[in-house]
Amino acid sequence: MPQLLPALQSFIDDVRNIWSQESDNSVRMAKAKPFMERLLQDKRLQQLSADWPSTEGRKNLLLYVDPDHEFAINAVVRVPGRKGSIHDHGPVWVMYGVLTGTEDLERYDRIDDGKDENFAEVKLNSIGKGHTGKVDIVPPMDIHSEKGGPTRSTAIILRSARLGEIIQGQYDPVTNSVRRGPGPTQIPFELNA
Numbered sequence: 001m002p003q004l005l006p007a008l009q010s011f012i013d014d015v016r017n018i019w020s021q022e023s024d025n026s027v028r029m030a031k032a033k034p035f036m037e038r039l040l041q042d043k044r045l046q047q048l049s050a051d052w053p054s055t056e057g058r059k060n061l062l063l064y065v066d067p068d069h070e071f072a073i074n075a076v077v078r079v080p081g082r083k084g085s086i087h088d089h090g091p092v093w094v095m096y097g098v099l100t101g102t103e104d105l106e107r108y109d110r111i112d113d114g115k116d117e118n119f120a121e122v123k124l125n126s127i128g129k130g131h132t133g134k135v136d137i138v139p140p141m142d143i144h145s146e147k148g149g150p151t152r153s154t155a156i157i158l159r160s161a162r163l164g165e166i167i168q169g170q171y172d173p174v175t176n177s178v179r180r181g182p183g184p185t186q187i188p189f190e191l192n193a
């Protein structure tokens with residue numbers, strides 16, 4: 001068996017530890033945040049990310065799925081100036097950490113009454129400036145978008161479950177429509193030492 005990149009392996013070990021001690025995903029995510037921040041500073045990981053393939057077209061690189069606790073680790077690679085869709089992750093908790101480059105991490109409020117399943121009016125609430133080491137925790141159903149900066153950017157994502165088949169929302173702020181369907185395609189990707 002090839003060995004995982006040491007920084008990724010130690011992040012997995014720390015997250016497994018947290019997940020086995022805590023059952024509440026909000027507490028788990030808060031406890032895992034400093035370990036994600038440390039992972040994002042790893043120089044070897046930053047170097048390797050320069051060769052990762054683009055994940056445009058709703059794709060995620062799938063680095064790891066935990067066999068006991070279900071959490072998953074993804075990487076994404078954004079092209080310069082990317083206009084990310086506005087979406088939620090259904091029931092999944094997400095911790096999004098910028099590894100290289102810069103991104104705008106937008107958060108939205110839903111301002112309609114939610115009674116029509118095909119209609120959703122969303123309003124931009126805040127824009128967080130993403131740069132190496134910046135970590136954003138996105139609770140279930142929170143509406144958000146990642147917009148690319150002027151250069152290529154990469155991010156590492158910890159999710160409480162593997163996306164793909166899980167139903168998520170996609171919001172169109174022009175037509176105020178919302179569409180629910182399966183999430184990004186998961187591309188298995190080995191990150192070895």
Ligand SMILES: [Fe+2]
Nearest residue numbers: 087089094144
């Ligand atoms: Fe997202």
